[in-house]
Amino acid sequence: MLALHVCLSPALIPLYKVEEYIVVVIDIFRATSSICYGIENGAEAIIPVAEVAECAAYREKGAEFLLAAERDGSVVEWFDFGNSPFSYTTEKVAGKTVVLTTTNGTHALHLSRSAKKVVIGSFLNLTSLCDWLGKQHDNILLVCAGWKNNFNLEDTVFAGAVVNRLRLLNKYVLDDAATAALDIYNMARNDLAGYLGKTAHSERLKKLGIEKDIAFCLNVDLTTSIPVLIGDRLVKL
Amino acid sequence: MLALHVCLSPALIPLYKVEEYIVVVIDIFRATSSICYGIENGAEAIIPVAEVAECAAYREKGAEFLLAAERDGSVVEWFDFGNSPFSYTTEKVAGKTVVLTTTNGTHALHLSRSAKKVVIGSFLNLTSLCDWLGKQHDNILLVCAGWKNNFNLEDTVFAGAVVNRLRLLNKYVLDDAATAALDIYNMARNDLAGYLGKTAHSERLKKLGIEKDIAFCLNVDLTTSIPVLIGDRLVKL
Numbered sequence: 001m002l003a004l005h006v007c008l009s010p011a012l013i014p015l016y017k018v019e020e021y022i023v024v025v026i027d028i029f030r031a032t033s034s035i036c037y038g039i040e041n042g043a044e045a046i047i048p049v050a051e052v053a054e055c056a057a058y059r060e061k062g063a064e065f066l067l068a069a070e071r072d073g074s075v076v077e078w079f080d081f082g083n084s085p086f087s088y089t090t091e092k093v094a095g096k097t098v099v100l101t102t103t104n105g106t107h108a109l110h111l112s113r114s115a116k117k118v119v120i121g122s123f124l125n126l127t128s129l130c131d132w133l134g135k136q137h138d139n140i141l142l143v144c145a146g147w148k149n150n151f152n153l154e155d156t157v158f159a160g161a162v163v164n165r166l167r168l169l170n171k172y173v174l175d176d177a178a179t180a181a182l183d184i185y186n187m188a189r190n191d192l193a194g195y196l197g198k199t200a201h202s203e204r205l206k207k208l209g210i211e212k213d214i215a216f217c218l219n220v221d222l223t224t225s226i227p228v229l230i231g232d233r234l235v236k237l
Numbered sequence: 238m239l240a241l242h243v244c245l246s247p248a249l250i251p252l253y254k255v256e257e258y259i260v261v262v263i264d265i266f267r268a269t270s271s272i273c274y275g276i277e278n279g280a281e282a283i284i285p286v287a288e289v290a291e292c293a294a295y296r297e298k299g300a301e302f303l304l305a306a307e308r309d310g311s312v313v314e315w316f317d318f319g320n321s322p323f324s325y326t327t328e329k330v331a332g333k334t335v336v337l338t339t340t341n342g343t344h345a346l347h348l349s350r351s352a353k354k355v356v357i358g359s360f361l362n363l364t365s366l367c368d369w370l371g372k373q374h375d376n377i378l379l380v381c382a383g384w385k386n387n388f389n390l391e392d393t394v395f396a397g398a399v400v401n402r403l404r405l406l407n408k409y410v411l412d413d414a415a416t417a418a419l420d421i422y423n424m425a426r427n428d429l430a431g432y433l434g435k436t437a438h439s440e441r442l443k444k445l446g447i448e449k450d451i452a453f454c455l456n457v458d459l460t461t462s463i464p465v466l467i468g469d470r471l472v473k474l
Binding site: 008009011012015147148149150151152153156176177179180183184187198199 | 245246248249384386390413435436
């Protein structure tokens with residue numbers, strides 16, 4: 001049997017030997033949803049960087065780089081855009097390389113880099129992600145990016161959606177966090193938007209006037225691409 | 238409104254300003270269940286210590302100290318007992334001071350000591366704990382001791398049971414972890430033993446032949462005492 005584990009916060013990543021897993025990084029509102037959408041829409045690559053300054057440094061490297069920086073839910077001043085999925089349309093990103101730094105998602109990505117493989121998950125690519133994961137013969141760790149190193153509901157619900165698909169294969173042993181995520185997903189699945197409306201982050205995003213981003217990020221199977229980390233770049237698998 | 242937050246693992250305690258909360262430490266299988274039972278049964282005090290060596294050092298201080306040490310579910314050799322609740326009966330602990338070190342529970346206690354108050358929760362004292370908490374005018378942080386710094390189901394289910402009682406007072410704002418714990422509790426409440434039978438730790442304890450300890454720790458309202466940390470000693474509130 002293989003392991004199907006859920007890491008509920010980046011602060012807990014050090015408890016896992018990530019090199020023994022395929023890691024799926026999850027930041028539903030909004031980084032990994034936007035990354036899935038951007039790669040689907042023809043972005044050549046998305047480069048996740050930890051710091052705003054690192055992102056800014058790409059400005060000198062040429063016009064093929066789009067610079068995206070988000071902190072606390074807003075676009076950082078002076079940058080091309082943040083992590084709203086509506087900035088990752090074909091018109092904007094096809095053929096371009098996006099350099100991206102976000103509050104939570106890029107942090108989780110950086111902590112996961114020593115994994116066997118790092119891929120990106122969101123409701124947008126749920127089915128194609130699960131189909132691919134199920135064909136691998138590896139342990140799987142679903143890493144929730146959370147909010148500022150703590151637990152959040154939306155990433156956990158998505159982790160539960162993945163567990164719900166993969167457990168049908170009867171080849172995985174769940175840990176307690178995977179069991180909890182599955183139960184929470186089953187609670188939420190019939191009304192994702194309603195359920196996630198009660199999360200702290202959704203309140204935060206509403207205040208920023210980006211409810212339409214939230215609704216967009218809950219579209220299941222809008223895309224089929226699976227972004228994968230190769231070196232320091234996320235590209236289409 | 239006051240905060241009602243759940244910290245899902247000791248590794249996440251640094252994300253909270255514990256000095257702004259009353260902290261409830263939760264280690265259902267078995268440390269905090271045994272502490273509640275021991276204080277109810279007349280133990281003068283229970284002294285939680287982090288290390289086995291610290292515990293052993295009390296041997297020289299006199300016969301009024303009982304030394305309890307558990308690691309990975311078993312009594313450490315040479316100690317009087319571990320953290321099975323059946324070691325905390327009136328016959329064994331009345332009038333005595335127990336010096337206790339456990340894998341998870343004492344760790345969570347030590348990280349919580351700067352809180353406004355630190356009290357001990359378990360299914361054994363659920364109602365009296367919630368009645369007391371609800372009368373305080375303070376933020377509440379429910380700290381799950383978890384398993385080796387990671388998430389576990391049994392502590393989260395108990396946190397959810399507390400959230401379920403306190404939210405009826407309409408004076409608390411829940412964080413995402415409190416919402417998740419509440420939902421998991423609602424999933425588990427009609428068959429606690431069955432639900433927790435699927436946890437990783439319960440499997441671990443079954444292998445050690447201590448199923449009767451598990452069943453005992455799920456007794457709701459067997460006791461009314463609330464252990465509170467005063468200095469370095471847990472005593473009856």
